[in-house]
Amino acid sequence: MIRHDLIWAALDKIAEDKGLSPSGLARLAQLDPTTFNRSKRNTNAGKPRWPSTESIAKVLSAANVTFREFSELMDGNGAGRIPVIGFAQAGNRGFFDDAGYPVGGAWEDITFPALHDPTAYGLRVAGESMSPVFRDGDLIIVSPASNIRPRDRVVVKTREGEVMAKELVRRGAMGIELKSLNPAYEDRYIEAQDLDWIARILWCSQ
CATH class of the missing domain: 2.10.109.10 (Umud Fragment, subunit A)
Structure with missing residues (x-):
């Protein structure tokens, strides 16, 4: 089962490896700086919010992370x-x-x-x-x-x-x-x- 917290954790790990904050990672990917903020990870009703596949694709390209490498971050952790x-x-x-x-x-x-x-x-x-x-x-x-x-x-x-x-x-x-x-x-x-x-x-x- 895929869990949204594991997806966010993988994105946070990419940001950490690049020496960036979540906002910095979003800027690197030419996204709105608030895209990956922790306040955006749940709806106002408290339900989990998932990053879009388009956002993930832009991050992988900008951070020079391959699809396989991102998959490995997820592998065995709910992907x-x-x-x-x-x-x-x-x-x-x-x-x-x-x-x-x-x-x-x-x-x-x-x-x-x-x-x-x-x-x-x-x-x-x-x-x-x-x-x-x-x-x-x-x-x-x-x-x-x-x-x-x-x-x-x-x-x-x-x-x-x-x-x-x-x-x-x-x-x-x-x-x-x-x-x-x-x-x-x-x-x-x-x-x-x-x-x-x-x-x-x-x-x-x-």
Whole structure:
């Protein structure tokens, strides 16, 4: 089980290692200086408040801390485990059910902090077809249970087994319109009968 105090403790450890206060760490990550203040870690009603994955990503980048290193801070201390496969594998049968949820036993498991979606999984990017947004070797976290809105970045799988990451432009009863993340590649329109599943991208580790 993921606990919010362990997430905050990991962020505090990064700040300490850099010789910074929580406010200093927030400034380093170009966030509001109060983002990590202790007064912000609970709501006015006293309920735990979680740091956003976007804030965590900015901290890791600014502090030059890898995703693996941050995971190790959490490992064994309440972090969640999510399944991960490569983009090429995602096009094969046997890895997803009809709704696009991960199934089977051939997935790798990794530790991932501050994630509240038990259906989420990771895909490792291969190649440069999604650059400059997602590059070869990046890990993207996908949530099949999340609501999807226009301008969200999504992973789409067609019934023919093609898997792609794009920006959702429009979704209707007849199909979906997608904008390519790499200007060298064409935008796509996929008819509803050709769509296997679509899922929202929550986070990218670069």
